[in-house]
Amino acid sequence: MSTSHSASVDNLVAPNPVRRGVLAGLLGAYAASLIPWALAQPVADSDQGAFLAVSAILVGRSALDAAATKRLYDALLANDASFSASTRTLLNLINERKIDPLQLQQLLDDEKSPLAAIPRVIVSAWLLGIVGSGERARCLAFETALNAVMVADVLKPPTYAYGTYGSWAGKPG
Amino acid sequence: MRRILLSVPRIATVSAALLLLLVAVGANAAADMPDAALVQRGEYLAKAGDCVACHTAPKGQTFAGGLLLPTPLGPIVATNITPSKTHGIGNYSLAQFSDALRRGVRADGAHLYPAMPYTSYSKVTDDDTAALYAYFMQVVKPVDTSPPPTALPFPFNVRASMIVWNALFLDTKPFQSDPKQSAEWNRGAYLVNGLAHCSTCHTPRNLLMAEDGARALGGGDVGVWHAPNITSDANSGVGGWSVTELVGYLRDGHAAGKSQAAGPMAEAIDASLRHLDESDLRAMATYLHSVPPLRDAADTRPVFSWGAAGDDLASIRGVALPKDLNEMTGPQLFDAHCATCHQAQGQGSFDGGLPSLFNNTALGRVNTNNLVMVMLEGLHRHPDILMPGFAKDLSDRQIATLGSYLTQRYGNPNAQVTAGQVAMLRSGGASSNLVLLARAAMVAAVLLIVVVIGLWARRRRRVQA
Numbered sequence: 305m306s307t308s309h310s311a312s313v314d315n316l317v318a319p320n321p322v323r324r325g326v327l328a329g330l331l332g333a334y335a336a337s338l339i340p341w342a343l344a345q346p347v348a349d350s351d352q353g354a355f356l357a358v359s360a361i362l363v364g365r366s367a368l369d370a371a372a373t374k375r376l377y378d379a380l381l382a383n384d385a386s387f388s389a390s391t392r393t394l395l396n397l398i399n400e401r402k403i404d405p406l407q408l409q410q411l412l413d414d415e416k417s418p419l420a421a422i423p424r425v426i427v428s429a430w431l432l433g434i435v436g437s438g439e440r441a442r443c444l445a446f447e448t449a450l451n452a453v454m455v456a457d458v459l460k461p462p463t464y465a466y467g468t469y470g471s472w473a474g475k476p477g
Numbered sequence: 478m479r480r481i482l483l484s485v486p487r488i489a490t491v492s493a494a495l496l497l498l499l500v501a502v503g504a505n506a507a508a509d510m511p512d513a514a515l516v517q518r519g520e521y522l523a524k525a526g527d528c529v530a531c532h533t534a535p536k537g538q539t540f541a542g543g544l545l546l547p548t549p550l551g552p553i554v555a556t557n558i559t560p561s562k563t564h565g566i567g568n569y570s571l572a573q574f575s576d577a578l579r580r581g582v583r584a585d586g587a588h589l590y591p592a593m594p595y596t597s598y599s600k601v602t603d604d605d606t607a608a609l610y611a612y613f614m615q616v617v618k619p620v621d622t623s624p625p626p627t628a629l630p631f632p633f634n635v636r637a638s639m640i641v642w643n644a645l646f647l648d649t650k651p652f653q654s655d656p657k658q659s660a661e662w663n664r665g666a667y668l669v670n671g672l673a674h675c676s677t678c679h680t681p682r683n684l685l686m687a688e689d690g691a692r693a694l695g696g697g698d699v700g701v702w703h704a705p706n707i708t709s710d711a712n713s714g715v716g717g718w719s720v721t722e723l724v725g726y727l728r729d730g731h732a733a734g735k736s737q738a739a740g741p742m743a744e745a746i747d748a749s750l751r752h753l754d755e756s757d758l759r760a761m762a763t764y765l766h767s768v769p770p771l772r773d774a775a776d777t778r779p780v781f782s783w784g785a786a787g788d789d790l791a792s793i794r795g796v797a798l799p800k801d802l803n804e805m806t807g808p809q810l811f812d813a814h815c816a817t818c819h820q821a822q823g824q825g826s827f828d829g830g831l832p833s834l835f836n837n838t839a840l841g842r843v844n845t846n847n848l849v850m851v852m853l854e855g856l857h858r859h860p861d862i863l864m865p866g867f868a869k870d871l872s873d874r875q876i877a878t879l880g881s882y883l884t885q886r887y888g889n890p891n892a893q894v895t896a897g898q899v900a901m902l903r904s905g906g907a908s909s910n911l912v913l914l915a916r917a918a919m920v921a922a923v924l925l926i927v928v929v930i931g932l933w934a935r936r937r938r939r940v941q942a
Contacts, residue, residue, distance in 0.1 A: 371791060379795065433794070444795035447788075447821045460827070465818040468830035469863055 327353040330392075332399035341366050351388040352377050354395045355426070361398065361405050362423055363430050363450055375444055379435040380425060391426075394419050512611070519612025522605050525757070526598065526672040527749035531555040534624070540617055541565075543624035546592050547700055547905070549686075553592040554627045561619035574610045575603075581643060588639035590627070591646075596688065600652040600671035632915055646687035658767075661756075665764025668757060673749070678704035678741065695771035696844075701906040702740040703846045705780075705838065710770035717779045723762035724755065730858055733829055735781045736838040737863075739847060739856045747859045775843040775891060784835030784887035786822040803874045807882020810875055814867060815883075823887045840888025845880060849894055849902050852876050873899040 327345055330353045339360040345367070347353040355377045360368060381387045397403065397419065403411060412420040429435050433445030446452065452461050464472055523529070532555045534543030540559045545552040559565040566574065566584075573584040581588055581595035589595060601609075628634065652671060654663040669675050680688040681697040689695075696706035696713070708714035715723060722732040730746045731737035738746050750758065789808035799805060805813075811823075815834075819825055823834035834840055839848050853876070855866030871879070873896040880894030901907055 375791070375795070435795075442795045445790075446794060447790060460820060462812070462816050463818065463820045463826070465820075465826050465831055467826060467828055468861075469818060469865070470861070471830065 327357065330354055330395065331357055332396075334402045335361065335395060335399045338398075338405065339366075346370075348374065351392070354388070354392040355380070358391050358395050358398070358422075359426055359430055362408070362427050364405070365450070368430075369448070372445060372448060376429045376435065379442060379444055380429060383436050383440065384425075387422075387425075390419055390422050394422050512615070515608050515611045516615050517612075518605075519608035519610070520616060521752075522601075522609050522672060523612055524749050524752040525668060526601075526609070526674070527745055528558065530744055530748050531592075532558050538618075538620045538622075540613075541620035541622060541624075548590075548592060550633050551629050552627070553590050553629070554624050557620060557623050558613065559617050559620045560614050561621045564621050564623040565619060566613065567619060569610075569614075571607060571610050574613070575606045578606060578609070580649065581639065581647065588636045588643070590629075590636075590639065591642065591686070594674040594677040596647055597671055597674035597677060599647065599649055600667065602652065602667075605672070632919060642685065642687070645685070659763075661760045661763050662767065664757065665760035665762070668761050669764050673761065675707065679707050692771055694765075694768050696773070698846075699741055701846060701850055701902045703842075703844045704742070705842060705844075705847075706771060706773065707765055708768045708771045709766050710772045710776075712776040712779050713773045714768075714770060715765055716770060717781065720759060720762045720766065723765065724758045727751075727753075727758045727761065728755070731832065733832070734836045737832055737856070738858075739839075739851050740854075743856065743858050773843070775889075780838045780841035780889070781836055783841040783889045784823075784837075786824045786833070786835060787886065788822045789886070790821065803872055805875060805878065807878050807886070810871070810879040811882060811886075814871065814879070818864075834883060834887040837888070840884050840892070843889060843892045845884065845892050845894045845898070846902060848880055848883070848892075849876060849899050852880065853899075853903060868903065873897075873903065 327347050330350055331339075335357060339357065345356065347356050352373065356368060356373050359373070359376075360366075384390075398405075398408065409420070409423050411417075412423065425435070429444070431449060431451045433443055433449030435442050435444055447461055452459065466472070529539060531544050531546060532540045532542050534541070534555075537543050538559075540557070542555045542557040544555040546555060557565040560567040562568050566577070569577070569584055576582045577584070577589065577595075579595060579599045579601060581591065581593060583589060632638065652667050655666070658666075676688055676694060678697055678699045679694045680690075681692050681695060683689050688697075694707045694714075697704045706713040709716040711717045718726075718732065718735060722735055726732040726736065726738070727746065727750045729751070730743055790812075793806070793808045793812055798809060815823075818831050819834050825831045825833035839851065851864065851866075852871070853866055853868040855862060856864040867876070876899045877894045877896040880899075881892075884890065884892035884894070
C-alpha cells in the first residue's frame with residue numbers, strides 16, 4: 305500500500321533495537337564499511353538480513369524498501385531453496401576477501417564459483433522487479449523496480465502520458 | 478447548464494408554415510439598435526441559450542432540428558427553427574416567435590412540450606427576444622426539411638394537456654432585477670435563470686416533470702447523467718469553488734482539484750458557455766455563489782476534497798490474473814486500464830493535462846452515474862477526445878468492481894457502483910412507468926365515473942320504485 309517511487313525510505317519500519325542488531329551482527333567490518341547505513345536498518349531475521357546486506361552492496365543504494373525486501377526475498381527463496389544459505393555464504397566471502405562490489409561478478413565468474421548466479425538474480429530482482437525466468441518468471445515490481453526509481457525524475461511508468469490524452473501523437477516541440 | 482436528454486427543447490415550428498398571420502409587430506426598444514449590432518447580439522444570445530444543442534441533429538444542418546430527446550415518455554423531436562417558410566419559422570412574426578420562446582406556444586396555437594425550456598426562457602427580456610428574432614430571421618440559413626414529428630404515446634400526445642401544466646408550472650413574470658444586489662449579480666441571475674437555463678438540468682423534477690422550485694439547482698437527473706448540485710453549499714454544491722475557478726470551469730470545462738465537465742455539460746460548454754464573455758461568466762459565477770445552499774446528507778465534506786495519492790501495487794505485482802477476467806480485482810483493473818494516463822497513484826499527468834482522481838468530484842459524489850457514464854463513453858470535447866470510453870473493453874461487473882475500487886481508493890468510500898447500475902446505464906437508463914401510470918389513472922377515473930353513475934342510477938330506480 306502506498307509506496308511511491310521516491311518514498312522507499314519512508315516505508316522502512318520504525319527502528320527496533322533487537323531487529324537492528326540482527327543485521328549488525330551479520331556484517332563484518334568490511335561489509336559494514338560498504339553500507340554503513342545498513343547497521344541501522346531493521347530486518348526480520350538473519351537470512352533476510354544477509355539478503356538485505358548483499359542487495360545493498362550490489363545495487364549501491366543507501367536504503368531499501370522493507371516491504372519490497374521481504375517480497376523479493378520470499379520469491380527468490382521460493383525459486384531456489386538454497387538461496388538464503390548461498391546469500392549468507394556470499395556475504396561472508398565479500399567480507400573475508402574484501403571484494404570490491406564492482407569486481408564481484410567478474411571474480412565469481414572467473415573462479416567458476418557456484419555462487420556466480422546469486423548476484424545476477426538479486427540484481428534482476430531489484431532492478432527489473434523480475435524473479436525467475438521463462439514460464440516461471442514473475443514480475444514483482446514495475447513502478448517501484450529500481451530501474452524505474454532511478455529515472456523517476458523524468459520517466460514515470462506505467463504512464464506514457466506526459467500531457468493530455470493523445471498528446472503523444474503530436475510531434476515533439 | 479442546459480438541456481439534452483430528458484430536459485430539452487422542442488421549439489416552435491413544425492407545421493408553422495400553416496400560419497400566415499404576419500403580425501409583424503415591429504420591434505420596440507430594440508428598434509433603436511442598428512441591424513448589424515442587433516443581429517450580432519442575437520447571435521450571442523442564441524449561443525447563451527444553447528439553441529443549437531437540441532435543434533441540430535448530430536451531423537445535421539444547423540438549427541434544422543431532428544435531434545431525438547429521450548424523455549421518460551418517449552423521444553421528443555427537436556424541430557426546424559431555421560427561417561424556412563415551408564419547414565421552419567420563416568413565417569413567424571416577432572410576437573409568435575416570442576410566444577414560442579417564452580410561453581411554449583407555437584404559431585398554430587399548439588403547445589410545446591416543456592422539453593423546450595420555455596419555463597426558463599420566459600425570463601428573457603423583450604429586447605433580447607427581438608435580438609434573437611432578428612438573428613434567426615436574418616442570419617440563420619433556411620433549411621427546407623423537417624424531422625418527423627414527435628409522437629408520444631397517449632395520453633401525452635394531447636398537447637392541450639400542456640395548458641393545465643403551464644397553469645401550474647409556467648411563471649410568466651418577466652425577470653425582475655433586485656436593487657439590493659449588484660449589477661453583476663443581477664446579470665448573473667438573468668442568465669442563469671433565463672437563457673442559460675441551468676435549472677433545466679440542475680433542478681430536480683417532480684412527479685409531473687416540472688422543476689421543483691424548493692430544491693432549485695440542488696441537482697437533477699438528466700437521462701443517464703446526473704446534473705450535480707450547483708447551489709452555494711460548501712459540501713454538495715459549489716460554495717467551495719472560487720469565482721475564478723467557476724469561470725474557468727464554465728469556459729474550459731475543467732478546474733484543477735475540483736472537477737471536469739462530461740456528457741451534457743461538456744456539450745453545453747462546447748456549444749454555449751465557452752462563447753460567452755468573461756464578464757457574463759463571472760456574473761453567473763457570482764450569482765451561483767448566492768443560490769440558497771442545499772446539502773445532501775451524504776456529503777459530509779466537500780465533494781471535491783476526498784482522497785489522496787496512493788496505490789495497491791503490492792497486491793497485484795507478481796500475482797497472476799484470474800482465468801475469468803470478470804474476477805479481476807479493482808487494483809488489477811486500474812492497472813490495466815487507468816494507470817497509463819492517470820498514473821500509478823491516481824495523480825494525473827505532471828503538466829496537469831490529465832486530472833488527478835483524488836480531489837475530483839467525479840469520485841466524491843455518492844451518485845456514481847456520471848462516473849459510470851464516463852468509464853463507458855469516455856469524455857469528448859469537440860473536436861478532441863479527452864478520455865476514451867471503455868464500453869467495449871469492460872464488462873458490467875468489471876466496471877462495477879473498478880468504479881467501487883476508485884471511490885474507495887481515491888474518492889468517497891460510501892459511493893458504490895453495482896453491475897446492475899452499469900447494465901441499466903449502458904442500455905440507456907431506467908425505464909419509466911409514467912405512461913402506464915397515466916393510463917391506469919385514466920382507467921381508474923373512467924371506472925370511478927361508471928360506478929358513480931351506476932350508484933346514482935340505482936338510487937334513482939329505488940326512488941322511482
